[in-house]
Amino acid sequence: xxxVTQAQTEISVVEKEDVTLDCVYETRDTTYYLFWYKQxxxxxxxxxxxxxxxxxxxxxxxxxxxxxxxxxxxxNFTITASQVVDSAVYFCALRGTGFQKLVFGTGTRLLVSP
Amino acid sequence: xxxxxxxxxxxxxxxGQQVTLRCSPKSGHDTVSWYQQALxxxxxxIFQYYEEEERQRGNFPDRFSGHQFPNYSSExxxxxxLLGDSALYLCASSKRDSRNTEAFFGQGTRLTVV
Numbered sequence: 495x496x497x498v499t500q501a502q503t504e505i506s507v508v509e510k511e512d513v514t515l516d517c518v519y520e521t522r523d524t525t526y527y528l529f530w531y532k533q534x535x536x537x538x539x540x541x542x543x544x545x546x547x548x549x550x551x552x553x554x555x556x557x558x559x560x561x562x563x564x565x566x567x568x569x570n571f572t573i574t575a576s577q578v579v580d581s582a583v584y585f586c587a588l589r590g591t592g593f594q595k596l597v598f599g600t601g602t603r604l605l606v607s608p
Numbered sequence: 609x610x611x612x613x614x615x616x617x618x619x620x621x622x623x624g625q626q627v628t629l630r631c632s633p634k635s636g637h638d639t640v641s642w643y644q645q646a647l648x649x650x651x652x653x654i655f656q657y658y659e660e661e662e663r664q665r666g667n668f669p670d671r672f673s674g675h676q677f678p679n680y681s682s683e684x685x686x687x688x689x690l691l692g693d694s695a696l697y698l699c700a701s702s703k704r705d706s707r708n709t710e711a712f713f714g715q716g717t718r719l720t721v722v
Contacts, residue, residue, distance in 0.1 A: 498650075529710060537696055539651070539713035585650055595641065595664055596700070596711060598650030 496521045498588050500599035507576050508607055515571040515602045517586030523547075528562065528569045529587040529596065539585065545569060576606045610635060612701050612714035620720045621689050629684040629717045633701030639663075640682040641711065642674060645696040657682050658704055686719075694721045 497520040507513045519528065530542040543553065545562050553560050557577075561570045573580055583601045613632045621627050633640050639658045643651035653666035657676035676682045680701075686693055696718050700711035 531713070536715060537698075537718070538715040539698060539700075541710050541712060544710045587650075595653035595656065595666060596643075596651070597653070600648075600650045 496523075496526075496588050496590060496597045498586050498597055498599035500586055500602050502602045503600075504603040504605065506605045506607065509578060510575050511606075512572060512574050513576050513604065513606075515573075515584050515586075515604070517569045517571065517599060519567050519569065519586070519588045521588060521590065523590040525591050527589045529589070530560070530569075530571050531585045531587060533583045533585060533601070535582075542571075573604075576604075578606050578608055580604060581606045612699055612712050614697075614699050614714035614717050616717060617715065618718045618720075620722060623689055623691060623721055625689050626685065626687045627689060627719060629686075629697050629699075629719070630681065631684070631699030631701075631714060632681045633699075634712050637701035637703050637712070638680050639702045639704045640676060640680065641700045641702070642682070642684045643698040643700065644668070645698055645716070647695070651698055654684070689721045691721050694719060 531539040641656040642654040645651040655665045
């Protein structure tokens with residue numbers, strides 16, 4: 495069975511601080527895909543990044559960066575110099591091959607105060 | 609390019625009633641998945657439609673049914689509503705023949721059962 499664990503329920507930071515959101519996953523698939531989504535209060539899930547299991551290269555996109563480590567089954571997300579607009583719930587998700595369902599973690603609520 | 613659109617945005621129903629939620633996928637996408645998100649939880653997979661057939665189903669009772677139309681749009685029907693069906697219902701679309709595809713989500717329909 496597939497499982498995603500986001501142990502951090504809520505994180506509060508002050509603007510300009512760096513923050514890391516943790517994600518640990520479980521799967522028996524040898525090929526799988528990992529995702530991060532952002533959910534603002536409006537409710538829509540906004541896609542941030544997809545990472546394939548066969549590509550462990552870390553990625554940076556502006557203030558966002560992702561650290562994928564198969565050895566520890568982790569796919570952590572770091573926001574550098576956080577801003578108030580980053581306040582949202584962030585979900586890590588896992589999908590196997592064959593266009594299977596997305597399995598989500600329980601989410602981490604990030605509160606960035608001015 | 610229109611993204612995933614869902615209607616209605618909010619809905620209040622009485623226990624025992626039936627409800628239909630609608631979803632139009634992103635242009636170019638042919639697969640639609642439905643998710644239920646209870647308050648404070650991650651989205652849970654309900655089912656997925658492709659070529660007008662249900663292809664995968666999560667752990668939801670038969671009260672939850674769906675349909676996909678030739679234009680790829682989809683409906684989610686819930687019969688005999690229970691108070692526990694109150695949730696945000698999210699529709700996601702993707703393109704099936706593309707291995708490197710991510711799901712794009714609509715803004716959701718917030719269903720309240722009273």
